[in-house]
Amino acid sequence: MLRPERNVGFLRLLATAVLGLLAVAACNSTTPSTTTTSTVIKIGILSDCLGDFGSFFNDDLGGALAVLAAHYGGKASGPLPKDGMTGAVIAGKQINIVGFGCSDSTASKAIEETRRLVEQLGADIMIGPLSGDEGIAVANYAKTNQPNKTFLNGISGAQDATLKVQAPNFFRFNPDGAQWSSGLGAYAYNKLGWRTAAVIGDDYAFPYTSLAGFIAEFCAVGGNVTQRVWPPLGTTDYSSFVAQLNPTTYDGLFVGVGGAGLITFLKQYQQVNGSLKTQHIMGNTFWPDPQLLHAIGTPMVGAVAASGIAADDTSAQTTAYKNELAIYPATQKDAASVFTLGYWSAMTALGLALTAVNGDISGNQKALQTQLAKTVVDGPYGKISLDSNRQAVFDNWIVQITAPATSGGDPGIHTILRIPNVDQTFGGFFSPTTPAPDRTNPTCTKKTPPPWVGNEVPVTFGP
């Protein structure tokens, strides 16, 4: 007897493949035209909506869109940035936000999403991405595959994205991870008298870079880093790492542990070594965090840390920035977020450059790119210009943790120093040929100190 049911496998395969292809074709037919008319400029914004940084999605988008609303007549389509924006016009050109890229802090998804915005939705100009690996990948994509489109970084901070990739059409108006730690090495050596230091940070790329900024500067001025400890990312019990750190063998400890681990680490460090001696410990940009100050409390008073933001600044510039963000109450409450600031800086720079070239993106956008390279953003916390690798030169800030305003309250943050004109190379310490920061790099060597050492500007904000 014949058994026609045996054909079921092939027919099944055929039917599903046909259905799949029909689905693809159906999806395909809805693809918008990718042609650029002369009166419209299409912008795509890429951030993370999934993964470790997914919760900042609206903060990021809001930073960019607030600029369009404040200066270029953009109208928010809803209460949240992700609802979109219409009506913005720069130099007579309609600004069309073609879509928001939604990555998950991995390089592969960042590339897929960038390709969706550029190749499928036809973006002329991209803003993004958020995290380090993504930035390197997008810069490579820009250099190799889309030399005629313009890419502005969101807030990703890997050194390599600009120092080594050097894509002529990738512009980063925010500092890299090492730049965010600038000023602390010299402060430890000159103000706190450290001669030897230990460092501890999570065992992955961002802390390597963040700690590299401290190590480069501390060693350049004459200090010696005697110990580097790298707990695996996601460590919840730091006792064995605390045990490796013996405060009698170094003058100070630089802490680059991030996230929830930082609170645990500082608590366990105190259990072993007693209350924090704030002359002998300091932290990177993770420290000025309300949750951390709440959890650790007064033992942190007096400690210094780095911050890309002078949160207590009440100058007209800062106030204007906060007012721009007020369009989105959701991002306004996070006005101190570096994520928001990074996307704000990128869109501000783009607006200035597009205005300067009169909205001209013809000629493979070369005029726009030339203009962007010399654009200076007058940001809420200082001016941001670009170096020859199109990487931000900016002012960093040193903050000190202050006693609670009310008894039983949380400690506050007081900005004490402005570190002027911080560049990516630390005065030549980092170059395209130096190894990327890792567990053992950079090596500790005495060199000519970075140009800002000795030029720090004491500041006092607020009461």
Add this chain to the structure above:
Amino acid sequence: MIAGPGPRSRSSRIPQWVALGVLALFLAGAPSVVDSFTLSQILTKALWLGIAAASLIFLSSYGGMISLGQTGIYAVAGFTMANLVHAEGGKNLGWDPVAATAAGIVVATAFGLLCGAIASRSYGIYFLMITLAISVIVFYFFAQVTTLSGYGGIRSVTPPAVIGNPVLNPLPLYYTALVASILVYVGIRYLARTPFGIALQGIRDDPARMQALGYNVALHRALAFGVGAFIASIAGILSVWYTTQVSPGGVNVAQTINILIIAVVGGLYRLEGAWIGALVFSLIDNYSRVWLPNVGDWLGPERFETVIGVIFLVIVLASPGGLVGIWESVWARRNRAMRGPVEGSGTVADVVDEAVEPHAVQSRR
């Protein structure tokens, strides 16, 4: 019980070949139907993800082993190849891309055999945990040994000349992935009919009885894991060409789960399910970011994981055999209706058993 292929006449095969021919025409003609973005980001992605899922489905449907280690294994292939060729961020040894591809596959297969030897004596949840550990170890290894993974990954990986730049011209990579998929599909179907494949299915059904019959159960399972690793390594190589880069973040635990989701959505016990699940996954991954309406903070483009999670849940509850399982039950019901309750010598149970293949029966136990 292992059912052998039923007797067939030459005429019964004709519809099969017609069906195959139409399918081949569809797949070969896809580039003229869709634009280059869709060809690359949906179809090519579905093909290589399908191969990765096929390695998992091969192990589960023929070997009874549900492995979470496939992502780790394809990462080994991808990183090995990327380090050997010209690229930015890795060892940049400048090998010929074809030789590097072969080396990547060999290293990953050897790694798979080693892992198979370790895991082959464990079953069920313990096997799952060991293979999950393999993926996690590989992820952390490449995340921390930056000399092998570059800083934040290895970029601008040079593919063989025949592939070219897959971003500028996705056609060669699409056809490469298509041919690889067909070879993997045919290869697995062939392997399942060899003595090794039959013994493997016997071990899947009753390892103790096969042991008693004199088969070396652990060796068969380890070798099967090696075969799975070989298939996964092909996916690993294709994934690197597809994204032109490889980074630890792309082979993390989330990706391990994604491969499992693709296999389950497609059908954990049917080989075709791998590519069907991958196509559905790619479509949802891409278009949920466009189509999902913004409803306050509840819904929006950022809810891809919620959407795929709900689909996963519905599939698991409604059809443990995945999308292919739904099709099978519809087909079986249709056949039953067409044949009537009892016809000739066949019983209803016979008809149902005919319609589903042995491993599908296995899935229902």
